[in-house]
Amino acid sequence: MSDDLPAASHSIAEFIHGYEEDHVLRGFRCPKCSLVTATWGLACPRCGSLERTETRLADSGKVAAFTILSVPGDDFLNDAPYAYVVVDLDDGARVTGWMPGVKQQTDLTIGERVRFVPSYKPGVQFVKDADPSARR
Ligand SMILES: [Zn+2]
Numbered sequence: 001m002s003d004d005l006p007a008a009s010h011s012i013a014e015f016i017h018g019y020e021e022d023h024v025l026r027g028f029r030c031p032k033c034s035l036v037t038a039t040w041g042l043a044c045p046r047c048g049s050l051e052r053t054e055t056r057l058a059d060s061g062k063v064a065a066f067t068i069l070s071v072p073g074d075d076f077l078n079d080a081p082y083a084y085v086v087v088d089l090d091d092g093a094r095v096t097g098w099m100p101g102v103k104q105q106t107d108l109t110i111g112e113r114v115r116f117v118p119s120y121k122p123g124v125q126f127v128k129d130a131d132p133s134a135r136r
Pocket of ligand 1: 032033035046
């Protein structure tokens, strides 16, 4: 590799390794416009800057959107129904994940506080922030 090139940003595989094995959510902060994103890319989606700094993302945030999944993939056969969630993390990044135990629309509300809890299952697992049974 040439010394002239900046180090490559982490890959999607490294992001997945981060939450599955290192138990941290990884993302990027743009040093020019301060946008924080969990999404891998070569340039900042807001300002186009090629400078992106890897950062550890906040592990809690608020539910931006969700839906209930009743027909799961193979890894989640014993969890259905459960919620597929879009979460706005406290540092501004937005990630998707899933929440066991949320079985109907009335079990969760938009804006409710949730936090990342590592799981042996694929995907970023969230629980309600107030749920004491899932403390790490
Ligand atoms: Zn930017």
